[in-house]
Amino acid sequence: MSEKVIADFVARFTVETFETPDPVSGRIVLSRRRLVLxxxxxxxxxxxxxxxxINVGQVPGDLDEFFQDxxxxxYEVDGTRRVAVIEAGTEEVTRFKTVLFKAQLSGSQTRIKHPARVGGRVTDSTFRPAKLRIRPGVVRFVCSDPVTVNLANVTYFEKARREVGTVVAVRHADEGQSVTSEFALENDRKLNLLGRYLRLEYSELAQAAEEVDVSEGEVEALVAIYSGGRSGDLAGMLGVDSSRVTMLLNDLREKGLVDEGQKGLSLTAQGQLLVSDRIETVNT
Structure with a gap:
């Protein structure tokens, strides 16, 4: 391989073209053009x-007994779809996932509309060209007015149809506000891969949020903050005294659910996920 190698490690793997599904030990080599097993x-x-x-932790059923992380x-070759499964340590899998998505997506031409929404308000922004950059935990759109989406702050995303074609709409926290950005990529294959990358990051965050233990009072405080409540408003909104509000906010900060930034009190990504789940439960 003459091109620059960006990942090179030893792992167990299997490919559908193998005679048996049993994994073998070998070398994984990745460049910006190809993956070699x-x-x-x-x-x-x-x-x-x-x-x-590209998926993490999901193995085809007939291979499930052979693999862990x-x-x-x-992939598709000559019209035939095939699957390769690589097993390594948790940290290696996480690093390789990021490097592989980066090799696939970084530098891609995109069109971005930001912000498409601020809260529930539709803006008059239009789509503009940008280049996509993938870094660990970050998706960045490079243009005259760059847009950075911290994946830890993504709370919701979906595919939608717009005048530029199929887009991914991402709702995320931006300086204490909930904003929605929309972007289209140069082809459907890359758009699907970016959607998968966002789903993987979102799933990890959602799993972490599920493990946080919160009381009913803490959830009510989160919903009040989500609705625009400031520190000084919460006592009246919740019907409790100021000392109780102080205790609630201290507990929520320790659990990583709220943050006090330049624009005041806001929910972290995990806090927003918990509130979104609560609102969806109430509305169903």
Whole structure:
């Protein structure tokens, strides 16, 4: 491989072209053009342009018994769809996931509309060209007025149809506000991969939020803050005295659910997820 190598490590893996599903030990080599899975007597080369899905922890059913911490790569060669499964340590899988998505997506041409919404208000922003950059935990759109989306602050996303075609709409916290950004990529394959990357990051965050133990009073305080309540307003909104509000806010800060920034009291990404789940439960 003449191009620059951006990942090179040893792991267990299997490819659908193997005679048996049993994983083998070998070398994983990634460049910006291809992924190579090699053993002492075989080599599988996967062009990055052939990869249409990347997943972590989800193994096809007939391979489930063979693997633990995994990254599954779906690709298409000569009209045939195939799957390769790589197993490594949790940290290695996490790092390789980021590097692989970065190799696939960084530098891609995009069109972005930011902010498309601020809270529930639709803005008059229009789509403008930008280049996509992927860094650990961050999606950045480089243009005359760059936009950075911290993936830890993403609370919701969906695909939608707009005048520029299919877009991904992402709701995220930005300096204490809930804003929605919309972006389209140069082709559907890359748009699907970016959607998968966001889903993986969102799932990790949602799982962490589920493990946080909150009382009914704390949830009510989170909902009040989400609705625009400031520190000085919460006692009246919640019907409690100021000392109780102080205790609630201290507990919520310790649990990583609220933050006090330049624009005042706001919810962290985990706090927003908990509130979103609560509102959806009430509305169903």
């Amino acid at each position: 090699a053993t002492s007597d075989s080599k599988t080369t996967i062009p990055l342009s052939a990869i249409f899905d 995994t990254i599954t790569i779906a």
